[in-house]
Amino acid sequence: MYFGSVRFFKHFIIAIIILLICGLTVSTICLAVMNGNYRDQIAEIQSGIVLAQANPKEEEEPQNSLSIEYQALYPDLYAKPEKATKSVAGTVYLTFDDGPSGRTLEILDILKKENIKATFFIIGKEGEKEPEIMRRIVAEGHTLGIHTYSHVYTSVYDSVESYLEDFNRTYELIYEATGLKTEIFRFPGGSINKYNALFYEEIIAEMTRRGFTYYDWNSSNGDAASNATAASVYNNTIRSSEKKDRIILLMHDSAAKYYTVAALPGIIEYYKSRGMQFEALTNDVSPIAFNYINYE
Ligand SMILES: [Zn+2]
Incomplete structure (x- = not known):
């Protein structure tokens, strides 16, 4: 087995x-x-x-040679663009830069007495200290515009990005203090100056793309001069306003410039005697802007 x-x-x-x-x-x-x-x-x-x-x-995405990444910054920093075509002959726009200051209330009192509306291009770091004054400017029917936060040319005009950062800071603090979404602004030194000479077109293009409107001036009271007086400020205004029937007048709102306030009633009287009307700037007003090719 x-x-x-x-x-x-x-x-x-x-x-x-x-x-x-x-x-x-x-x-x-x-x-x-x-x-x-x-x-x-x-x-x-x-x-x-x-x-x-x-x-x-x-392996990387191709780089855009224009380098416009800043368009994606501050996605809330947009204004409602208007067709800025309002251009009424016989109109003067009084504008005050650099405030609020120890003089702002005096200016507001004069404007109130004369029943006149004006425009204040404020510096953010000054406005931050005076939210009440900013609220009064808005409450009395004047326009509050942006004149940068720091007003330091070298940092504001360091690049498009630094301009946007500075602008946005002011935009936000004005909104917090007044509930207003500012739509107009003025460049420190005007839209074209030696500090932004290399890329002013780029800043202007970017701010315009975002819907903001800027205003330069075609008349100045010359109160930035170190030897300015009430008389010089008055005379400069008249000299630079002659033969113009649509005027944006540059003035400054700063504590040291008592002569600007002293000359203001006479300046208003001068325009009234010419039969001109006073308006605050709004973003539907056709801008007076420096011509690109005028820069040297
Ligand atoms: Zn200024």
Whole structure:
């Protein structure tokens, strides 16, 4: 009887051992093949990394040569653009830059007495200290415009980005104090000056794209001069206003310029005697802006 005999068990054990050896061999070969595949994959990945490191630019998005990433900054910094075409002959726009100051209330009192509306292009860091004055300017029907936060030419005009940052800071603080979303502004030094000569077109384009309107001037009372007096301020106004029937007059609202306030009633009287009407600037008013080609 073969089954159950000692010989049968011998053969049975030998068969199992052979099967085990075969199984081990097959699985070793499989593992070796898989291992080889992984090695190939790892080698591919590693060579890819090396390639990517060697050519970092190849994988990146192509750069826009105009570098207009600043268009994406401050997504809430937009004004409702108007067609700024209102241009009424016989109109004068009194504008006061650099306030609020220790003189603003005196100016507001004169305007109130004369029943005249004007425009205040305020400096953010001054406005921040005087939210009540900003609220009074708005409450009495005058226009509050932006004249940057710091008014420091070198930092404001360092780049389009720094201009936007400074502008946005003022935009936000005016909104917080008055609830007003300002739509007009004036550049420190005017729209074209030696500090922004390299990229004024770019700043103007960006601010216009965002819907803001800027106003330069075509008449000045000359109160920025170090030797200004009430008489010089009055005379400069008349001299620079003659033969113009649509005037944006530049003046300054600052604590040291008492002569600007002293000359103001006479200046108002002068325009009234010419039959002119006084208006505050709004973003539907056709701007008076320096001509690009006039800059030297
Ligand atoms: Zn100024």
